[in-house]
Amino acid sequence: MSHPNRERADRILDAAGELLLRMGYRKVAVDDIARAVGIGKGTVYLHWRNKELLFQALMMRESADLTDEILGRIKADPAMILPHRMIPASFLVTHRRPLVMAMLRGNADMFGSLGDLALRKQQDELRTQFEEAMLRRGLIRSDVPNLTYALNASTLGFYLGDTLSDEFDGIPLEDKAEVLAHMIRTAFEPSGEPDPAAVADVAAELGSALEELVSGYRQGIYAHDPTKAPG
Amino acid sequence: MSHPNRERADRILDAAGELLLRMGYRKVAVDDIARAVGIGKGTVYLHWRNKELLFQALMMRESADLTDEILGRIKADPAMILPHRMIPASFLVTHRRPLVMAMLRGNADMFGSLGDLALRKQQDELRTQFEEAMLRRGLIRSDVPNLTYALNASTLGFYLGDTLSDEFDGIPLEDKAEVLAHMIRTAFEPSGEPDPAAVADVAAELGSALEELVSGYRQGIYAHDPTKAPG
DNA sequence: GGTTGACCTAAAGTGCGATTCCGGTCAACA
DNA sequence: TGTTGACCGGAATCGCACTTTAGGTCAACC
Numbered sequence: 001m002s003h004p005n006r007e008r009a010d011r012i013l014d015a016a017g018e019l020l021l022r023m024g025y026r027k028v029a030v031d032d033i034a035r036a037v038g039i040g041k042g043t044v045y046l047h048w049r050n051k052e053l054l055f056q057a058l059m060m061r062e063s064a065d066l067t068d069e070i071l072g073r074i075k076a077d078p079a080m081i082l083p084h085r086m087i088p089a090s091f092l093v094t095h096r097r098p099l100v101m102a103m104l105r106g107n108a109d110m111f112g113s114l115g116d117l118a119l120r121k122q123q124d125e126l127r128t129q130f131e132e133a134m135l136r137r138g139l140i141r142s143d144v145p146n147l148t149y150a151l152n153a154s155t156l157g158f159y160l161g162d163t164l165s166d167e168f169d170g171i172p173l174e175d176k177a178e179v180l181a182h183m184i185r186t187a188f189e190p191s192g193e194p195d196p197a198a199v200a201d202v203a204a205e206l207g208s209a210l211e212e213l214v215s216g217y218r219q220g221i222y223a224h225d226p227t228k229a230p231g
Numbered sequence: 232m233s234h235p236n237r238e239r240a241d242r243i244l245d246a247a248g249e250l251l252l253r254m255g256y257r258k259v260a261v262d263d264i265a266r267a268v269g270i271g272k273g274t275v276y277l278h279w280r281n282k283e284l285l286f287q288a289l290m291m292r293e294s295a296d297l298t299d300e301i302l303g304r305i306k307a308d309p310a311m312i313l314p315h316r317m318i319p320a321s322f323l324v325t326h327r328r329p330l331v332m333a334m335l336r337g338n339a340d341m342f343g344s345l346g347d348l349a350l351r352k353q354q355d356e357l358r359t360q361f362e363e364a365m366l367r368r369g370l371i372r373s374d375v376p377n378l379t380y381a382l383n384a385s386t387l388g389f390y391l392g393d394t395l396s397d398e399f400d401g402i403p404l405e406d407k408a409e410v411l412a413h414m415i416r417t418a419f420e421p422s423g424e425p426d427p428a429a430v431a432d433v434a435a436e437l438g439s440a441l442e443e444l445v446s447g448y449r450q451g452i453y454a455h456d457p458t459k460a461p462g
Numbered sequence: 463g464g465t466t467g468a469c470c471t472a473a474a475g476t477g478c479g480a481t482t483c484c485g486g487t488c489a490a491c492a
Numbered sequence: 493t494g495t496t497g498a499c500c501g502g503a504a505t506c507g508c509a510c511t512t513t514a515g516g517t518c519a520a521c522c
Contacts, residue, residue, distance in 0.1 A: 004464085029513080029514055029515080030514075030515065030516085031467095031514070031515090032514095034467095039465080039466085040465060040466040040467060041466080041467070041515090041516090042465065042466050042467070042516090042517080042518085043464085043465060043466075045515095045516070045517085046464080046465080049516095050515075050516075051514095051515065051516090124398075144410070144413060145406065145409065145410065145413075146399075146402055146406060146407075146410050149392075149399045149402055149407065149410060150410040150413070150414065152388065152392065152399070153388040153389045153392045153399075153407070153410065153411070154385055154388060154389075154414050155388060156387065156388025156391060156392060156395075157383065157384040157385060157386060157387025157388040157389075157391070158384045158385075158388075160387060160388070160391060161380075161383065161384045161387060164387075168380045168383070168384075171377055171380055175376065175377060176377075176380065176384070178376065179375070179376065179377050179380060179381045179384065180384070182375060182376075182381070182418065183381065183385050183414070183418045186417050186418040187413065187414045187417040187418040235494085260483080260484055260485080261484075261485065261486085262484075262485090262497095270495080270496085271495060271496040271497060272485090272486090272496080272497070273486090273487080273488085273495065273496050273497070274494085274495060274496070276485090276486070276487080277494080277495080280486095281485075281486075282484095282485065282486090
């Protein structure tokens with residue numbers, strides 16, 4: 001009944017992602033996805049009530065995987081939570097996921113933006129919580145006004161830069177990440193060495209928060225309630 | 232002959248700018264502009280060979296005025312050339328000029344982009360020259376790799392931020408400029424006090440470069456050669 | 463009872479003639 | 493001699509009938 005093959009769900013999402021990148025949300029037909037997987041169109045609807053939910057699931061899986069990557073790095077080395085390592089790492093990981101990049105770069109082509117909205121709110125809360133913890137433990141400068149804005153504005157250009165002009169796309173992504181690291185460290189971190197205990201504490205706190213986030217994502221992916229009527 | 236009333240040219244540009252902001256390039260008819268000024272459509276064509284040149288002139292005048300503003304500040308205080316003062320000042324001045332902001336924010340609506348292109352090249356050269364002078368005189372850190380990219384990427388988000396989300400538009404522009412100043416100073420300037428002689432030197436060099444730029448702009452605005460046939 | 467694809471239908475796309483719009487010109491005017 | 497607006501023609505827009513596409517359903521099938 002409501003336990004359709006979970007591995008099949010993943011294959012559907014794989015195909016959906018591939019097609020989404022190639023042709024954009026509007027031009028991808030549910031039937032295309034089904035045929036790419038080798039199943040009937042009706043079967044897709046056994047997994048998700050409609051097309052939009054399918055693509056929401058896709059983005060959720062993508063976000064979950066990305067977050068897991070970062071989580072793994074934090075576990076391997078708690079110092080990864082320091083802004084000048086965390087932010088460039090996110091930059092790199094994000095740039096290596098075309099679907100996430102496409103999502104960030106605006107709904108230009110894939111305005112299943114509802115998925116976005118819900119996620120965005122969670123991420124904002126998490127970011128705020130993270131910043132507060134870092135401030136509390138002296139891992140981030142306390143003399144920067146409008147900290148959230150400051151980090152946002154200073155970082156945004158790195159994500160959008162190559163969208164607006166191609167004058168810098170000769171620079172390797174890793175070099176760009178280094179530039180970002182330098183900027184974040186000098187502008188937003190205190191000059192001394194970070195306190196290892198503080199690092200460990202914040203790493204633990206952030207780690208569990210991220211795990212919660214991931215499990216939230218994962219729950220949304222394969223959830224399916226065939227009884228609930230569509231809006 | 233080729234000396235149509237220059238003050239009238241300015242009134243035409245005023246009207247063009249106003250209409251451009253209100254309705255966008257495509258929906259502004261030359262006749263609208265003429266009627267707004269209270270003259271015949273033909274008269275507009277005594278000033279510029281075609282619509283595109285008219286709007287190029289408008290953007291040139293805007294750029295010239297903006298550059299003049301900055302130039303005035305440098306003359307009043309040479310220390311204005313320091314990145315952490317220059318860049319936020321440009322940020323503020325730019326944000327107070329809706330036409331320039333619209334121009335920056337992409338040709339979405341006013342793709343008389345040819346004007347852009349020519350100007351952009353000049354500005355790039357000037358920026359490079361400026362950076363080299365600052366480096367040479369120790370007014371900017373020498374340990375930042377890919378300096379041009381670094382400055383560009385770190386700054387871009389401040390210009391584009393409020394385009395993508397409205398979560399920060401409660402913050403006054405001046406506060407945002409301060410954030411920008413902090414980021415630039417800590418990330419891109421050496422820690423010590425700047426050498427006043429170096430400041431004066433660079434201010435002089437930059438000052439004359441900007442004056443040249445402005446005079447280049449101004450030349451383009453009212454230039455008109457009725458004998459040259461359109462492409 | 464999980465799976466399917468023909469089927470239904472609304473919406474998007476297409477073709478095309480009629481109509482409007484508007485950049486650019488120039489003969490006439492002051 | 494500077495100024496004008498009626499005028500021209502190419503391009504964009506509109507109206508509309510027609511065709512195609514694709515999301516979602518469900519009776520039939522295995």
